[in-house]
Amino acid sequence: MVSARLATLSFVCACVAACEASTARDVASEDVADAQDDTATVEVDAEVDDAAAFYLAAEPQRDGDPAKGFQTLAAGAYVGCGVPAELVPVAQGAGVFGDEPGLPGRDGDLPYYLSQFTVASGVEVVGPNCFTCHAGTVQGELFLGAPGIDLDFGGFASQIASFKEQLPLAESLLSPESYAELVRFATRLELIAPWVQTAVAGTNPADNLAGILFSHRDRETLAWSETPLIEPPDQVVLPVDVPPLWRMKKKHAMFYAAAGRGDHARIMMTTSTLCVDGRSEAEAIDKTFGDVRAWITSLEAPRWNPAFGGEIDPVLAAEGKDLFVATCQRCHGTYGDDDAVERYPNRWVPAEEVGTDPAVALGAAHAATRFVTWFNESFYGETAHLDPKPGYVPPPLDGIWATGPFLHNGSVPTLATLLDASKRPRYWRRTSAWNAAELGLGYTTVEVGHDQITTNAKRFVYDTTLLGHGNGGHTYGDRLTPEQRTALLEYLKTL
Numbered sequence: 001m002v003s004a005r006l007a008t009l010s011f012v013c014a015c016v017a018a019c020e021a022s023t024a025r026d027v028a029s030e031d032v033a034d035a036q037d038d039t040a041t042v043e044v045d046a047e048v049d050d051a052a053a054f055y056l057a058a059e060p061q062r063d064g065d066p067a068k069g070f071q072t073l074a075a076g077a078y079v080g081c082g083v084p085a086e087l088v089p090v091a092q093g094a095g096v097f098g099d100e101p102g103l104p105g106r107d108g109d110l111p112y113y114l115s116q117f118t119v120a121s122g123v124e125v126v127g128p129n130c131f132t133c134h135a136g137t138v139q140g141e142l143f144l145g146a147p148g149i150d151l152d153f154g155g156f157a158s159q160i161a162s163f164k165e166q167l168p169l170a171e172s173l174l175s176p177e178s179y180a181e182l183v184r185f186a187t188r189l190e191l192i193a194p195w196v197q198t199a200v201a202g203t204n205p206a207d208n209l210a211g212i213l214f215s216h217r218d219r220e221t222l223a224w225s226e227t228p229l230i231e232p233p234d235q236v237v238l239p240v241d242v243p244p245l246w247r248m249k250k251k252h253a254m255f256y257a258a259a260g261r262g263d264h265a266r267i268m269m270t271t272s273t274l275c276v277d278g279r280s281e282a283e284a285i286d287k288t289f290g291d292v293r294a295w296i297t298s299l300e301a302p303r304w305n306p307a308f309g310g311e312i313d314p315v316l317a318a319e320g321k322d323l324f325v326a327t328c329q330r331c332h333g334t335y336g337d338d339d340a341v342e343r344y345p346n347r348w349v350p351a352e353e354v355g356t357d358p359a360v361a362l363g364a365a366h367a368a369t370r371f372v373t374w375f376n377e378s379f380y381g382e383t384a385h386l387d388p389k390p391g392y393v394p395p396p397l398d399g400i401w402a403t404g405p406f407l408h409n410g411s412v413p414t415l416a417t418l419l420d421a422s423k424r425p426r427y428w429r430r431t432s433a434w435n436a437a438e439l440g441l442g443y444t445t446v447e448v449g450h451d452q453i454t455t456n457a458k459r460f461v462y463d464t465t466l467l468g469h470g471n472g473g474h475t476y477g478d479r480l481t482p483e484q485r486t487a488l489l490e491y492l493k494t495l
């Protein structure tokens with residue numbers, strides 16, 4: 001399934017993320033003044049950082065119709081390219097799609113991660129959609145908006161190379177216009193392939209993808225250029241975990257380092273930097289994205305199902321709630337109250353303070369100022385802008401138990417290990433998508449890292465010593481006793 005998802009066209013996105021684009025700079029000392037508290041006992045934490053600079057104010061957003069937004073996601077031309085629709089029966093005949101589920105309310109048997117639409121040249125194509133990355137399995141079932149964590153971008157370049165080799169076969173089956181579209185799509189994927197080679201299967205290259213797409217596009221006309229117009233990003237991918245989309249109803253800024261400000265709908269359509277090669281086409285897509293945002297902000301997190309992990313112990317969970325209020329809420333907010341939306345603080349925490357891998361927030365190689373500038377001076381920057389902070393946003397924790405692995409780089413497999421840094425595996429391999437005991441992914445600890453594994457098996461080992469893959473920091477759970485951590489985990493199941 002995974003290889004079909006990428007091989008058929010793989011995806012694209014760019015949801016971008018230039019997302020994390022941020023300047024490589026030292027964290028200003030005032031930023032660090034927001035010091036982490038390290039009291040040994042659990043008391044209500046009085047040290048709330050209320051410097052305005054750490055808070056992300058709400059900005060006006062477009063209204064929209066969620067149902068129409070879902071239609072757009074399922075059948076809109078926002079990615080702008082794909083495989084000519086005539087070839088779909090060929091792919092089906094060859095069993096490429098297997099028995100993957102489709103999208104609710106959509107006729108035909110395209111799998112959920114593909115959409116059929118007409119591109120600017122008038123050709124009907126089937127291309128990737130947002131669900132390539134933004135749909136995942138929760139409790140054994142596909143859940144739209146959950147993180148897609150099973151993509152392996154490691155084989156992308158070779159898949160695209162073999163896709164290109166098959167082009168001559170397709171030529172005889174297609175009209176010249178359709179064939180030209182197929183070639184356009186394949187050529188685009190071939191160009192980006194070297195920039196999306198993640199080191200570990202399951203991690204996502206969306207930020208780097210945004211950088212390479214911005215590099216090849218004229219910011220005003222949106223015309224594509226085969227040669228880069230600004231310096232491309234580094235090819236070493238800093239991995240980002242796919243976030244669940246149901247958080248967006250609470251968030252004032254998109255992306256891990258709070259880069260996405262202004263009109264979120266415009267930022268969400270940045271996926272169109274793959275193949276939407278002109279302004280008028282982009283303007284038409286933009287008109288439909290208020291609805292897409294409305295669909296995304298209508299999403300609810302999944303609720304805990306005892307069939308997948310036992311009944312929640314109400315006494316233990318209540319104890320956990322008190323611990324959460326004392327140690328976690330100042331950053332992550334409160335839950336279960338009528339005004340829970342308002343009680344999510346929408347702040348960011350300097351990378352030095354939270355202590356998690358700083359590469360994404362502090363702007364390593366691919367996340368440079370030139371991509372922020374490109375965006376802000378482009379069509380996309382007319383109503384939105386990128387303003388990355390040198391730190392990370394503590395996300396809303398609704399449905400958090402369903403979204404392993406954890407941290408912005410997906411370096412920590414379970415919530416139990418997130419809350420006890422001494423238990424976090426340095427090298428680990430996934431064994432299953434659900435680990436009811438520790439809440440997160442099933443995993444086994446591996447003895448050695450990438451430098452000692454010579455086979456392709458290394459792609460399945462998360463090596464936390466690689467650039468951007470560090471699993472340190474966020475030690476707020478460490479000072480709790482094991483019993484307190486158990487109570488806190490029980491509470492997290494209720495979110």
Ligand code: HEC
Nearest residue numbers: 012013015019130133204206241242243254255256268271
């Ligand atoms: C290639 C995989 C991929 C595709 C395709 C993709 N995204 Fe994303 N998306 C990501 C990743 C990874 C992030 C996190 C990036 C970051 O914060 O640096 C993200 C972040 C987001 C966010 C911000 C979430 C948050 O909590 O801040 C939204 C909203 C979003 N994507 C919507 C979309 C929409 C809508 C589409 C389709 C038009 C789309 N994405 C296509 C991978 C993808």
Ligand code: HEC
Nearest residue numbers: 327328331349354356392393394395400406407408476477
């Ligand atoms: C000082 C602010 C702060 C405090 C206090 C704090 N967190 Fe966090 N938390 C963060 C930040 C910032 C991140 C994002 C870090 C990253 O992704 O690198 C985060 C990430 C997380 C994540 C991972 C989210 C994901 O989707 O990967 C979980 C779970 C979490 N925190 C739970 C807790 C719990 C439980 C507590 C209390 C024991 C707590 N946090 C206390 C700031 C805080």
